[in-house]
Amino acid sequence: MNDPLDNPADDPMDNLVDNLVDNAAGDAVKDALSVVLAGGGSAGHVNPLLATADALRELVPDCNIVVLGTEDGLEARLVPERGYDLEFLPKAPFPRRPNAAALKFPASMRRAISRAAEVIRGADADVVVGFGGYVATPAYLAARRTDTPIVIHEQNARPGLANRLGARFTEHVATTFDTTPLRGARVVGLPMRTEITELDRAALRDEGLSHFGLRADRTTLLVFGGSLGAQRLNDAFPAAAAELRTAGVQVLHLTGAGKAVDVPEDDDCPYVTREYSDRMDLAYSVADLAVCRAGAGTVSELTAVGLPAIYVPLPIGNGEQRLNAADVVAAGGGLLVADADVTAEWVRETVVPLVADRERLDQMSAEAAVMGTRDAAEVLARLVLSAAGRDPA
Template sequence: MTLEDPAGTPAESSGPSVVLAGGGTAGHISPLLAIARAVVDASPDARILAVGTASGMETRIVPEAGFELAVIDRVPLPRRPTMDLLRLPGRFVKAVRQSEAILDSAQADVLVGVGGYVCTPMYLAARRRGVPIVIHEANTRAGIANRVGAAFTQRVGKAFPATRLRHSRVVGMPMRREISGLDRAAARHDARVRLGLDPNATTLVVTGGSLGAASLNRTIASSLDAMAHAGIQTLHITGRGKTVNGPDGLELRAPGYRQVEYIDGMEEAYAAADLILCRSGAGTVCEVAAVGLPAVFVPLPIGNGEQALNARGLVDSGAAVMVRDADFTPEWLDATVLPLLGSPERLAEMSRRASEQGIRDADTQMAAMALAAAEGRIQEGTRA
């Protein structure tokens, strides 16, 4: 985690040491990496270290992105009284000590947390070590880790205005520059060609995320004749390992319909689409707003209602439509989605309203917040 010279002493670096904590899901990892890249853009000599757990997606995604990863023990809070609850204090103390060792070894000038299991012990360790803390909260309902961390800092960014979190201000969602810098109109033709679509046909993109969504897949499969009759072409992103089959048991095929499991680079799909039909995870909601893409949201019907809350701002502004998962039927699609796709004027107005809600520079705002905190620590001479 540290560079060493041949004598074994830590190498000196004039740049700030920025430690970023978060992981477990793409919803945490994606903004973490966007912030890391923005830090390097603003301060090329900055040293970056990401911290996660050994069981999270970050063990693959962070190194593939070119950043170093350290891990601490995963210490989830048991949901029921079990022996794990009795072991929790000892496990948590161990995780805090691991976090302190990481901060010390990295000579951290700032800790940036984006939420998840790893963040609570990292926040407590930073507090004990006097390392400034910067937080980004992606969801409308703040997670427990960031609620704890927000008690230790006034540098808190959030993606949604409705999020209640101490000391927070709206910065938007840090996202990849390929998305935040997308010009949909300019990229549309080439994106459709690359995706095997008719460049001139009205296009619906359907995605349930990387894991897919069975309810979306079923309704789309039952609606292909109606969409083809309406002159709509559909790009259906079914999810990794998922195939939607027709009555013959073979992969579903129909005029104007293209099925893929996933796309490397959702900016291609965003550029190709006149309308997207999707779940309403925080990242997706913020990305479609940033690129000005009209949306139909079908929130995930489990959990604490977070996805419906994420989409509420765009829906209330007229930039999107929302429907409950149980109500997303072929009849609803025929009555609501097809008329929408048949109205270029309404789609253009939805696009305009989405763009008004979108924020494209969250990554640079968060990087500036982190570098300012690091600079303050360096000037105080409190670097380890």
């Protein structure tokens, strides 16, 4: 008869230990937090999603995070670059009018819901977090089908259709603005990347001036219309370049992809044009005043860093941009002007005197900073943990 000690592989005690280890490993996997994040299409959805993902990883380093997106949205590039798993859903946009697309919508939505449910089950998700956009609706409906808790973040003052629908399925609703009409919502602000939330404008000013080729002895006006630019701004400000220079105001003008403008060079008072910059932290650091659109991300970033602004809401859509800027304008941290009123003459009569008024700019900066929120990503991440039944402390 063989002694088990002669063959360690057959030792009953080793088998018992192996079973205990396997069971412990299984329990650890089961206890690991798993989160599915849904949002995509535009930077307005993708950026707060990524900021929240980063905050979750900071709070729960072993958190499993899967992102639902579309193949042709910004998330297709940005999410993998940040190191998160991305699963694609077929697009199923709500039809705005009765047409051929409307006839295909029910089948498209069913496919998107089925795929979202497959991802949620595959990830063994504890919670689904939606930020609006095309993928949010099927994600919410799939979460309901799989009995998975839902958390919603709405970035705009006027909520989109997806988040209005999703808010009917959950009590865990967060917003950027306190004027957003979603029942039971908690105002947390907009989750933003740490380059903005931890920005010290004064400390980075010299680096920003060098980066953009600007002078330290000039007042700086920042003009930008988002990644696609704003034609109204691109027409008005170059036409008033001479008056801005006479007033000692240098300009950093981000014109938008494919929308370059031509302004004569002047080393004494530069007018720097770039189609795009991936260093908005440096752009904010050099600016004394901004003129820009009023997307939720723009308003939230400018208030977070205390930069006064003249907001020019996009003149199309549902009017959400005007509402996004309403609170900071009411507080005195910004001005609001209609797109049609932005002309070279308006720049000369309104912008030039304002950017030369240091006392007023300082006051506007202080009021903007009061309205800003820098900890929204962490606050939302803790709300996600709570919805998932985890201790958010």
